[in-house]
Amino acid sequence: MQTLTNNPSWLAQGWQNELSLKEKLFFGFLFLIIGWVGLSVILQLMDPAIGVLDFGTLTVAVFGLLVGWLAIYISIWLQELLWHPLKSFRKQFGHHFNQLSSWQQCIIYFSVFFLLLYAVLKAMVVVF
Numbered sequence: 001m002q003t004l005t006n007n008p009s010w011l012a013q014g015w016q017n018e019l020s021l022k023e024k025l026f027f028g029f030l031f032l033i034i035g036w037v038g039l040s041v042i043l044q045l046m047d048p049a050i051g052v053l054d055f056g057t058l059t060v061a062v063f064g065l066l067v068g069w070l071a072i073y074i075s076i077w078l079q080e081l082l083w084h085p086l087k088s089f090r091k092q093f094g095h096h097f098n099q100l101s102s103w104q105q106c107i108i109y110f111s112v113f114f115l116l117l118y119a120v121l122k123a124m125v126v127v128f
Contacts, residue, residue, distance in 0.1 A: 025073040
């Protein structure tokens with residue numbers, strides 16, 4: 001607990017702490033929502049006769065980022081809620097990862113890459 005004193009540097013102490021992953025994801029999600037709404041306002045200011053199709057076509061990329069960001073945020077939140085050791089594991093992951101040999105690090109890198117590629121391909125199959 002931090003007590004307030006006459007020390008003027010107590011205001012700047014909060015900026016020294018790095019944001020947690022959940023806070024970064026939340027602020028990124030908030031930024032994308034503001035960007036998505038702001039894009040619609042800017043498009044309607046540029047062309048008042050903009051149709052629904054034009055508006056939807058130009059904002060589909062921002063909406064896709066918004067949905068992806070929300071999926072990541074919810075998955076991390078659920079993992080930490082349902083599996084409590086994940087938070088301590090994430091904090092010490094860099095230390096444990098650096099203790100692995102180079103071939104073990106390569107296996108982890110490539111497995112994550114190919115699993116993400118597989119997930120994107122499966123999502124494409126679902127969409128199309």
